[in-house]
Amino acid sequence: MKKLPIDYDHPLYRPPGESDNLIIQATLGCSYNQCSFCAMYRGKHYQARPLEQVYADIDAAAQDWPDARRLFLADGDALALPTPHLLQLLDYLALRLPRMTRVSCYATPANIRRKSTAELAQLRAHKLSLLYVGIESGSALILKKITKGATPHGITAALHQAHAAGMRISATVILGLGGREYSTEHITGTLALLNSAPLTQLSTLQLYLDDGMQSEFAHKFGTPFALPDDHALLYEQRRLVAGLMPPQAIVFRSDHASNALALQGVLPRDRTRLLAAIDAARAGRRPLRPPHQRGL
Numbered sequence: 001m002k003k004l005p006i007d008y009d010h011p012l013y014r015p016p017g018e019s020d021n022l023i024i025q026a027t028l029g030c031s032y033n034q035c036s037f038c039a040m041y042r043g044k045h046y047q048a049r050p051l052e053q054v055y056a057d058i059d060a061a062a063q064d065w066p067d068a069r070r071l072f073l074a075d076g077d078a079l080a081l082p083t084p085h086l087l088q089l090l091d092y093l094a095l096r097l098p099r100m101t102r103v104s105c106y107a108t109p110a111n112i113r114r115k116s117t118a119e120l121a122q123l124r125a126h127k128l129s130l131l132y133v134g135i136e137s138g139s140a141l142i143l144k145k146i147t148k149g150a151t152p153h154g155i156t157a158a159l160h161q162a163h164a165a166g167m168r169i170s171a172t173v174i175l176g177l178g179g180r181e182y183s184t185e186h187i188t189g190t191l192a193l194l195n196s197a198p199l200t201q202l203s204t205l206q207l208y209l210d211d212g213m214q215s216e217f218a219h220k221f222g223t224p225f226a227l228p229d230d231h232a233l234l235y236e237q238r239r240l241v242a243g244l245m246p247p248q249a250i251v252f253r254s255d256h257a258s259n260a261l262a263l264q265g266v267l268p269r270d271r272t273r274l275l276a277a278i279d280a281a282r283a284g285r286r287p288l289r290p291p292h293q294r295g296l
Helices: 051-064 083-096 109-113 117-125 140-145 152-164 183-194 211-221 230-243 271-282
Strands: 022-025 070-074 102-106 128-136 168-175 201-206 250-253 264-267
Touching: 022 051, 051 083, 083 117, 109 128, 109 152, 117 128, 117 152, 128 152, 128 183, 140 183, 152 168, 152 183, 168 183, 168 230, 183 230, 201 230, 230 271, 264 271
Parallel strands: 022 070, 070 102, 102 128, 128 168, 168 201, 201 250
Antiparallel strands: 250 264
C-alpha cells in the first residue's frame, strides 16, 4: 500500500488482494470478535469512527493519491455500519476520489443478513461491490466449536443475498480447523456449502493460533485438539480442489502467508494443474514455505 499521511489505528489488516490499494478505517475492531481462532482485533474495542474523522482521512488520501481507483474499508467488518452511514461515507469518497471504481470491506454473514437485499444493492450502486467473507468451515459442528456465531444455512443465505444484490464475494476457508479428529467432517461440510454458494473467489488459509489464543481455542473446541501436519493439510487442500463443483467459475488461491503451498488458478478449469501441484508437494517434489515464514 502506498504510504499516506494518515494516522492509522494499528494493528491494521487487509486481504492480500488489497495490498496495493488505499485503506480507510471506517470502524475500529470487529463487532463480533468472539471467534476462538482469531486474535486480529482482540486488543481493540469495536467502534464506528465518526464521519468527520473518516472524511479527514479521505481528504488526506485525496491530496496525496488523487487517482486511487480501489479502496478497502477497514477494520474488521465495516458492513456492520448502518446503511445511511455507509452511504454518506461512499458519497464522500465519490466526491473526493472521483476515479474510484471499487470499494471493498470485510463482512460477517450476520452483518450481511442484517441488511435487506435492497440495501445491499444500494451500497453496490455506490461502488461497494466486493465483500470479503470468512466462511472458515461449512460444518455446523466445527462452526460451533470455533464459536463463529454462524451456521452453514446462515452463511449460505448471506452469500446468496449478497450475490442477488450484485456484489462479488471473496471467501476464505481455514485448513486444519477441525484438527486431526474432525478433518473429514470439516472438509465434507465445507464442500457442501461451497458447492451451493455463488462465490467470485475462494482462498484457503492454514490454521495459525496466536500464542494468546491457544488456551481459549482449546477450551471452546471442547475436545482435545491436534493440529494436522503439513501432509494432512495438503490432503485437505487436495480434497477441496478435487471436490469443488461451484455453480460458477471461481478464482482459487492459497497465496496467504499462512499457507505451506501457494496456489492460484480458476476452478474448474485449472483443477488438473492444481491437483498435480499439490501431489508434487505431498511427494516432496515441490518445496513448501518454511514454517518460520508462515503466519497471519
